[in-house]
Amino acid sequence: MSYDTIIIGAGPAGLAAGLYAARGALKVLIIEKGGIGGQIATSWDIENYPGSPPNSTGPSLTERMREQCEEFGVEFSTRTYQSFSITLNGFAIETDSGSLETQTLIVATGAEPKMIGCKGERELRGMGVSYCATCDANFFKGLKVAVLGGGDTALEESLYLTKYAKEVVIIHRRDELRGAKILQQRIKDNEKISLILDSVVEEIKGNGLVEGIVVKNVKTGETSVVPVDGVFVFVGQKPNMEPFVGSLERDARDYLITDEDMRTNISGIFAAGDVRRKSLRQVVTATADGAIAAVNVIKFIEELK
Numbered sequence: 001m002s003y004d005t006i007i008i009g010a011g012p013a014g015l016a017a018g019l020y021a022a023r024g025a026l027k028v029l030i031i032e033k034g035g036i037g038g039q040i041a042t043s044w045d046i047e048n049y050p051g052s053p054p055n056s057t058g059p060s061l062t063e064r065m066r067e068q069c070e071e072f073g074v075e076f077s078t079r080t081y082q083s084f085s086i087t088l089n090g091f092a093i094e095t096d097s098g099s100l101e102t103q104t105l106i107v108a109t110g111a112e113p114k115m116i117g118c119k120g121e122r123e124l125r126g127m128g129v130s131y132c133a134t135c136d137a138n139f140f141k142g143l144k145v146a147v148l149g150g151g152d153t154a155l156e157e158s159l160y161l162t163k164y165a166k167e168v169v170i171i172h173r174r175d176e177l178r179g180a181k182i183l184q185q186r187i188k189d190n191e192k193i194s195l196i197l198d199s200v201v202e203e204i205k206g207n208g209l210v211e212g213i214v215v216k217n218v219k220t221g222e223t224s225v226v227p228v229d230g231v232f233v234f235v236g237q238k239p240n241m242e243p244f245v246g247s248l249e250r251d252a253r254d255y256l257i258t259d260e261d262m263r264t265n266i267s268g269i270f271a272a273g274d275v276r277r278k279s280l281r282q283v284v285t286a287t288a289d290g291a292i293a294a295v296n297v298i299k300f301i302e303e304l305k
């Protein structure tokens, strides 16, 4: 079975690429190792995707994107991408469930949360240390949690956590938050949220379950133990590009480099969404990338004829 294009990843970038490629009459397969939706599937409130209805969630938005793809004939397969090799007709793709053939490839593998790297983080992951408020907030009803980070994700997820936790303390390494001003205002207005600025977490303590964190003030050097029942880590992301090391060009932070038509350094391979180097990682820019990649895949295939 040979495809015109195989898209790796079923987040907003991959789903938008699938929709545009299928509407361009290509034979399209989207492969995905986990569920549909990518990182946005863990978002509880999408306020800034133009036209999304009030209270729309990541899963509801991406489920509708998947349905649209299927309406236009996109195939889906749950499997893990492993490698590609160049063939006379395009690419042979190796996956954990066998080989596939395709003329072109769109890499839309997204990004994933970074770990903070402190003592206790790995050991207590899943036992009070979490990277997804939507998934785990429910476990912290009436309890106190810490949120690490000062970006949009940390601020949005802190607000979400207040629906469950009795107290949320945000720990940020500088004296100023990075996240959007509107979120900063909401944080300030929320009585359940407090801030510890100029501080980093040196250790997460617990015996089977999180019991507290060791916080160090980076200006004074003082450390203190803050008792918490949970720690939510939102300190940024890293691109899912490991399978392409050695083949696709990356920037210093490991994001894949494309031109504005989403072409990578290898003819016939395109990249879209959070995995590529760009200035704004949002659903709206991911879907735009996907559309641009698909349109240029269509052009690429036309030019081969």
Ligand code: NAP
Residues within 6 Å of the ligand: 048, 116, 148, 149, 150, 151, 152, 153, 154, 156, 172, 173, 174, 177, 178, 200, 234, 235, 236, 237, 280, 281, 282
């Ligand atoms: P981010 O913007 O990169 O913020 C990461 C935060 O973690 C920063 O405050 C950073 O501190 C801190 N940090 C990084 N490494 C750290 C470490 N080792 N120890 C302590 N703190 C550390 O990441 P993000 O919040 O996940 O957002 C990623 C992208 O998605 C951004 O472009 C963001 O705008 C976007 N996003 C948008 C929305 C929305 O618009 N609704 C929602 C979520 C995410 P510094 O500030 O000192 O660097």
